[in-house]
Amino acid sequence: xxxxxxxxxxxxxxxxxxxxxxxxxxxxxxxxxxxxxxxxxxxxxxxxxxxxxxxxxxxxxxxxxxxxxxxxxxxxxxxxxxxxxxxxxxxxxxxxxxxxxxxxxxxxxxxxxxxxxxxxxxxxxxxxxxxxxxxxxxxxxxxxxxxxxxxxxxxxxxxxxxxxxxxxxxxxxxxxxxxxxxxxxxxxxxxxxxxxxxxxxxxxxxxxxxxxxxxxxxxxxxxxxxxxxxxxxxxxxxxxxxxxxxxxxxxxxxxxxxxxxxxxxxxxxxxxxxxxxxxxxxxxxxxxxxxxxxxxxxxxxxxxxxxxxxxxxxxxxxxxxxxxxxxxxxxxxxxxxxxxxxxxxxxxxxxxxxxxxxxxxxxxxxxxxxxxxxxxxxxxxxxxxxxxxxxxxxxxxx
Amino acid sequence: xxxxxxxxxxxxxxxxxxxxxxxxxxxxxxxxxxxxxxxxxxxxxxxxxxxxxxxxxxxxxxxxxxxxxxxxxxxxxxxxxxxxxxxxxxxxxxxxxxxxxxxxxxxxxxxxxxxxxxxxxxxxxxxxxxxxxxxxxxxxxxxxxxxxxxxxxxxxxxxxxxxxxxxxxxxxxxxxx
Numbered sequence: 320x321x322x323x324x325x326x327x328x329x330x331x332x333x334x335x336x337x338x339x340x341x342x343x344x345x346x347x348x349x350x351x352x353x354x355x356x357x358x359x360x361x362x363x364x365x366x367x368x369x370x371x372x373x374x375x376x377x378x379x380x381x382x383x384x385x386x387x388x389x390x391x392x393x394x395x396x397x398x399x400x401x402x403x404x405x406x407x408x409x410x411x412x413x414x415x416x417x418x419x420x421x422x423x424x425x426x427x428x429x430x431x432x433x434x435x436x437x438x439x440x441x442x443x444x445x446x447x448x449x450x451x452x453x454x455x456x457x458x459x460x461x462x463x464x465x466x467x468x469x470x471x472x473x474x475x476x477x478x479x480x481x482x483x484x485x486x487x488x489x490x491x492x493x494x495x496x497x498x499x500x501x502x503x504x505x506x507x508x509x510x511x512x513x514x515x516x517x518x519x520x521x522x523x524x525x526x527x528x529x530x531x532x533x534x535x536x537x538x539x540x541x542x543x544x545x546x547x548x549x550x551x552x553x554x555x556x557x558x559x560x561x562x563x564x565x566x567x568x569x570x571x572x573x574x575x576x577x578x579x580x581x582x583x584x585x586x587x588x589x590x591x592x593x594x595x596x597x598x599x600x601x602x603x604x605x606x607x608x609x610x611x612x613x614x615x616x617x618x619x620x621x622x623x624x625x626x627x628x629x630x631x632x633x634x635x636x637x638x639x640x641x642x643x644x645x646x647x648x649x650x651x652x653x654x655x656x657x658x659x660x661x662x663x664x665x666x667x668x669x670x671x672x673x674x675x676x677x678x679x680x681x682x683x684x685x686x687x688x689x690x691x692x693x694x695x696x697x698x699x700x701x702x703x704x705x706x707x708x709x710x711x712x713x714x715x716x717x
Numbered sequence: 718x719x720x721x722x723x724x725x726x727x728x729x730x731x732x733x734x735x736x737x738x739x740x741x742x743x744x745x746x747x748x749x750x751x752x753x754x755x756x757x758x759x760x761x762x763x764x765x766x767x768x769x770x771x772x773x774x775x776x777x778x779x780x781x782x783x784x785x786x787x788x789x790x791x792x793x794x795x796x797x798x799x800x801x802x803x804x805x806x807x808x809x810x811x812x813x814x815x816x817x818x819x820x821x822x823x824x825x826x827x828x829x830x831x832x833x834x835x836x837x838x839x840x841x842x843x844x845x846x847x848x849x850x851x852x853x854x855x856x857x858x859x860x861x862x863x864x865x866x867x868x869x870x871x872x873x874x875x876x877x878x879x880x881x882x883x884x885x886x887x888x889x890x891x892x893x894x
Binding site for chain 2: 379423428492560695
């Protein structure tokens with residue numbers, strides 16, 4: 320037959336031509352494209368990737384509550400913006416950046432308002448830093464939360480870009496008696512916190528970008544206060560006013576909440592810094608090891624006091640400790656990824672990590688924490704979190 | 718003449734130093750008024766107004782009781798109690814309520830104005846906020862039912878836990894290897 324004598328390419332072209340001619344008549348299925356999917360103007364992850372935040376909303380005011388970062392599923396130190404934890408006290412406001420203004424007033428020489436465009440004209444700065452909710456791990460010392468998303472998920476780390484606050488305050492001219500600054504958000508309940516001016520002039524900045532793009536609405540779009548190393552609540556989102564004053568306002572969020580009730584009945588107040596802390600994210604609660612052999616133990620460490628100097632890992636319930644490798648760069652007040660190679664023998668094991676920061680602060684054990692602050696301080700818990708690797712490979716709280 | 722010039726020049730330098738970039742607009746009184754919510758423990762920042770627990774009871778019943786319950790006992794696990802817990806802060810199960818924990822009456826007033834009712838924050842008038850605050854404080858036995866609270870009398874209400882706070886003393890946990 321002639322067909323057998325025709326070279327393959329010819330045959331293909333001939334087939335194509337005949338198909339083109341016959342397509343209307345025969346309605347044959349089109350040849351599937353091998354060049355892949357169309358491009359997208361704004362990328363999304365693969366449909367196979369399902370990792371999400373755990374959202375807990377209050378019924379009376381939807382949009383109010385918290386969502387937790389799935390730390391056990393993530394890599395490196397940067398939290399994808401769409402997985403950054405949230406804690407809102409009055410929902411997420413819809414703000415038009417064109418009409419948004421930051422008011423800087425009170426004890427300043429020149430009360431000023433700034434548009435977003437004004438703020439973006441100032442010299443800018445970027446910094447990778449963690450934000451951790453002051454209430455991360457509330458209940459952990461008593462409840463032993465089962466997985467790292469539930470126990471530590473109110474921690475995230477991003478690269479933030481904005482203008483150093485000291486530059487903006489210089490523009491307005493601080494009066495010498497200005498010692499505190501009331502930072503207020505434009506959320507429905509106008510959440511506000513009193514911040515010492517010393518922090519405002521130290522390393523605070525006004526962030527308009529996160530991980531290279533504009534802030535997400537849930538992260539304070541179009542402007543938030545960034546106070547590296549300080550509890551999340553002070554990093555006021557949707558920032559619309561900085562009022563310079565000579566005393567704190569004693570707002571609800573700095574008296575009724577975010578204070579640390581001690582065993583003697585007194586509450587420590589203005590406990591801003593998130594102290595050094597680390598946690599193993601793999602293997603961690605809810606995960607399962609495939610079998611004995613090599614497993615990398617990895618996790619995150621961070622300190623509001625500065626840089627992480629050292630992370631140690633124990634695979635024998637804290638009897639012995641060995642240094643983990645810290646992934647460069649190790650940045651001040653940022654999450655640090657640590658790794659430790661481990662050969663699991665298939666027997667039950669309790670693994671844990673502890674960190675030391677550059678000030679020499681050593682992360683406490685759970686019992687060490689409770690011995691000083693008791694079980695009812697609630698906020699700012701930073702005790703060591705051990706995980707039990709069971710013989711069947713499942714991982715649970717130890 | 719020369720000294721005048723010198724003076725003018727140095728004034729120019731000072732002005733340039735004082736606002737190095739010249740960005741932003743001078744804030745008007747209206748800019749501040751529009752956003753002026755901050756209230757201090759001294760009462761500074763409180764707007765004029767007045768209300769009693771008697772008046773507050775009706776507003777509370779309509780707008781607050783659904784969450785905080787009829788007598789401020791709250792809904793366990795959902796919405797916090799506003800009363801009770803005095804003397805419980807050193808116990809194994811401390812109850813932190815307005816009465817047992819909140820240090821200033823002005824904080825209660827400020828939080829109600831900003832954040833309450835939870836689903837309609839900033840919807841109450843100043844008089845309504847004085848009245849509801851009076852009612853919540855009355856539930857805690859801190860003001861009499863007919864007692865008027867206003868911008869002068871509110872800051873004078875002494876909360877039971879007024880002296881219950883201490884400055885941050887961390888790092889307070891010394892761990893050993």
